[in-house]
Amino acid sequence: MAFDAYQKREFKLVGTRVPRPDGIDKVTGRAMYGADPVAPGMLVGRILRSPHAHAKIVAIDTSEALALPGVKAVVTGADFVLPQDAFLADIGENAMAQGKSLYDGHAVAAVAAISAEVAKAALKKIKVTYEVLPHVTDVDAAMKAAAPVVREGLRLESVPDGAGGNVTHFCEFGHGDLAAGFAKADKIVERSFKTAATHQGYIEPHACLASVTADGKADLWCCTQGQFNVRWLCSELMGMEASQLRVTPSEIGGGFGGKTTVFIEPVALMLSKKAGRPVKIVMSRDEVFRATGPTVSTSIDVKIGMTKDGRITAGEAKLRYSGGAYQCMTVEMGGQAAFACYDLEAVRTQGWNVLTNRPKEAAYRAPGAPQAIYAVESVVDELCQEFGLDPIEVRIKNAAKKGTKSSYGPTFDDIGLMATLEAAKKHPHYTAPLKPGQARGVSCGFWFNFGGNTCVTLNVNTDGTVGVTEGNPDIGGSRASISLMAAEELGIPYEKVRTIVADTASLGFCDVTDGSRVTFAVGIATIRAARDAIKKMCGRAAKIWGIAEEAVEWREGAAHPAGPNAGKFPPMTLAEIAAVSFQTGGPIAGHHEVNADGAGVSFGVHLVDLEVDKETGATKIQRYTVFQDAGKAVHPDYVEGQMQGGAAQGIGWALNEEYIYGDDGRLQNAGFLDYRVPVASDLPPIEAVILEIPNPGHPYGVRGVGETSIVPPLAAISNGISRAVGKRLQQLPMSPPRVLKAIKSA
Amino acid sequence: MRYEKPQTVAEAARLLSAEKGLSRILAGGTDVLVQMKSGLIEPDLIVDIKALPGLRSIVAEAGGFRVGAAVAGAQLAEDRDLKKAWPGVVEAANLIGSTQVQGRCTMAGNLCNASPAADSVPALVAAGATVRIAGPGAARDVAVETIPAGPGKTTLKKGEFVTSIFLPARPARSADAYLRFIPRSEMDIAVAAAAVNLTLDAEGRVTAARVALGAVAPTVLLVEAAAAALIGSKLEEAALEKLSAACSAAAKPIDDKRGSVAYRKDVVGVLAKRAARIAYTRAGGKQ
Amino acid sequence: MSITVSTSVNGDAVEFVCPPEETLLDALRNRLGLTGAKEGCGTGDCGACSVTLNGRLVCSCLVLAAEAEGQEIGTIEGLAQGDKLHPLQQAFIDHAALQCGVCTPGILVAADALLKQNPEPSDEEVRFWLAGNLCRCTGYDKIVRAVQAAAAEMRRA
Structure with missing residues (x-):
């Protein structure tokens, strides 16, 4: 049977309604969200946004803003060298417009200043010359041949000839003989529908704090559904090596998919790089609606x-x-x-x-x-x-x-x-x-x-407690479910496990918290990391007892001799094995890294x-x-x-x-x-x-x-x-x- | 920006008169601070009127009530006598914003913000309320409907501000009601609104009526034809239909993100009918 | 031109200097280090910044910091008594009434204000009282249950 295959079993902990480990922090106001951290010498970053749905940016004059006392850096699209890769380039272009405003709210420039008041005043001093272009916001209108073309050159080969200039992609799925199927029907109903774009509406606006130092190292604290994705996107857009950018996720005030990419993070990094000081950007609600990622x-x-x-x-x-x-x-x-x-x-x-x-x-x-x-x-x-x-x-x-x-x-x-x-x-x-x-x-x-890439490290502490390190921000109780699965597999009480969400320097790559993947994929990695630790603990018990490792089995939180032939030894609990781990070969930890399938x-x-x-x-x-x-x-x-x-x-x-x-x-x-x-x-x-x-x-x-x-x-x-x-x-x-x-x- | 918290009405009027730039009164702040946040206004002077004598109290006067300009919505709800006499006015004021907003918002602010969709204003107009205005000259009293001049504009002159709103004494068998339509159950701006204030005779016949509509014109509408439809009736179906038609006909709304012209004209008639029924029942009428 | 404000927060006398246009929310967060109140909108539509001002529930984003002079402010940081959670806080954990938790401080402050004036609210009263506190994660179901459980607990105490 495959390792991951489901086996029917009675659960002791999984399926119970335990208190979440981050509960007290969150009911007392202590939990740190995106906008909460501060750094020494921190500046306030603000973004200037286009008021035009579609416009050519003819010129941006930032000189007056830069001259304002208290302004430490100004950034525009010209500061970014976009990657060749179209996917990455789009993300960069969306974070800061490159020659064209593509929608109302598109970022065109940003400032970092000593206070919010100065930053606000500086934005007013940036002079942008726009040449307004015809726009289209309705999907059906955009399909028409006469519609203004939003951007050239995005059309993929999948698009059949004759499609309008705004069609960039075509796909088709299905099977069987449609005509024969419809012929068998007693009634055929054909209807057209429209749905409006909606927004995730998370209550916490995007926020980040970036700190880039002169030696090219950087730290970024932000509310995100995926710190590793943020590291990838930002290091590509900043031309940095991944190892030089450490991203630490804050507690996250809702995401629902909307915090799976970056908007303000590359801008904050660029401002920090230019200013030589940490820069915090917090979006206003107006910015969240106009310039983050609604639905189709x-x-x-x-x-x-x-x-x-x-x-x-x-x-x-x-x-x-x-x-x-x-x-x-x-x-x-x-x-x-x-x-x-x-x-x-x-x-x-x-x-x-x-x-x-x-x-x-x-x-x-x-x-x-x-x-x-x-x-x-x-x-x-x-x-x-x-x-x-x-x-x-x-x-x-x-x-x-x-x-x-x-x-x-x-x-x-x-x-x-x-x-x-x-x-x-x-x-x-x-x-x-x-x-x-x-x-x-x-x-x-x-x-x-979804399943996807996931890493988990499970550390067995000498006092018999366990630390689980995982890489997916807890967006709705996942630390509790991960602790439950670790405790279940190890056979120890839930309270003995503490799960933490790691920064990008402390764990291997983990995909974004999305696609309903976390309890599934992090669960698999946690269970496997626990089994890895169990195997090691069985080895330590075998060593202590002087029997073969295969003659030791793990049940109810303890190593037992596997059957009468293995010898008569009293079971050793996780805590007992952990307590003597320094004498039996050193600290005990389980790991697992997987690209999980079978969601x-x-x-x-x-x-x-x-x-x-x-x-x-x-x-x-x-x-x-x-x-x-x-x-x-x-x-x-x-x-x-x-x-x-x-x-x-x-x-x-x-x-x-x-x-x-x-x-x-x-x-x-x-x-x-x-x-x-x-x-x-x-x-x-x-x-x-x-x-x-x-x-x-x-x-x-x-x-x-x-x-x-x-x-x-x-x-x-x-x-x-x-x-x-x-x-x-x-x-x-x-x-x-x-x-x-x-x-x-x- | 300067923040001032004067202790006397005269001092407040002097500050407002002397200011060369943009000045704003601060009572509950639930409109002013939103406008500052969104960059709509950048005042040079904020005059906080909450320390002025009498501005935070509701006092009985000539059988009616004088409500200070800084009295918050939550405070109105807690005043049993006021609520009994003017249930429609209080329910209208209590519909402004959330519980949090109710902790701060004032009827005077709602009036002077001059939004066509202000909830308390139709109810105040239907009630025949008057406002007392302080300023560089002597205090004066005017009918509440004379204050709004258009969206965001009032008839108040430089240096003037509202210090109180007066709700008059009630004849027996009188009551009012206010209804607005919003897409959600709370937290929205009125798409259309109607306030009805009635007095009945001993037989349950309407002897006096005032009907005011909100969110269907640049300013609140006092619709005499709608009142006329009710006077003399016992709120029979025919009278209600006449009321509804009069309201729909009087409405001069605009198309915007919150509703269309046709929708607003329809719904304001429906609301007037429903509000009339509530007011009638509150006044002791039996339908 | 900055102004000095002396006020009381959760019973402690505090003093800070701020520009006159600064909101109470910004002063609490950036000058007093009380980041439990959150800015979800800045316009009084979401309730994440809820605090009490002289016992009255308000949005701190719609109060000028200057107005706090001589007044009494209550924030989420003052809800627990030392290490003892308020029954509402405990009920929110016990009933899983939070997912992301960013609206939770505001909802707790608002619910506390409700129970102080109405110890036995109906579900409908809870829902209308909390209509100004947006939660996007829970659909409010478990929040209403938690408030009712805390109310019952407080009535027993």
């Missing part, structure tokens, strides 16, 4: 055929995604996810990435999937209504299962969709009678889940009861239940938290959240006042039902749980509203004016 905005066509007994005969989707003014591959994930919930004979998805004068997309929880699945699940719901079929029964009839050739290629192993649907069907929520005026919406959701896909089903005010178009969410397969819930509280949090973000996306651009191409709602994330009084309790269908690719059966939960709310709510008002909604968000319009046209 999309326009999607879906065509599905169904027989009158509810069998889907064919499905097709055309996805047009815009990731802003940059190359963006998110449409690939939308194309792959669109029909992933279904076992289909004929399916095809096609995707186009389109340039617009909007900020560069960054990941947001299941990037690309919510939009595509929203469109597909809306059409499935309409077909259910058409034939008078139960929406869960229809999904059960068509659900992907073990052995299904997925719409994007791979054949599924053990997956939890069917169990999740059955759980939803049996749940009291689904059978609760609806009150007059209420409607119920259902949707499935899917996410791939195991994740499915969820959401149920929502809602009511629509027919006179104002306002929607009230009244009951909400999330069903999701966690494989094995290591810390159920934080699994539920992921399910509830994703649902809440999806509710916001469905009802109110959107990037609103004016005719001038400027963002009109760059603040929490008019970018409306759900507040406490908007939401009902969110019930989380965890299913545990073990992932064959993880020793404990763990699957990632972070992302799937944002996928179903969009369609679940749209399906509920459409049923409530008697008209199919086809655009997100379903803000009250849009819903009222639908009511009036029904």
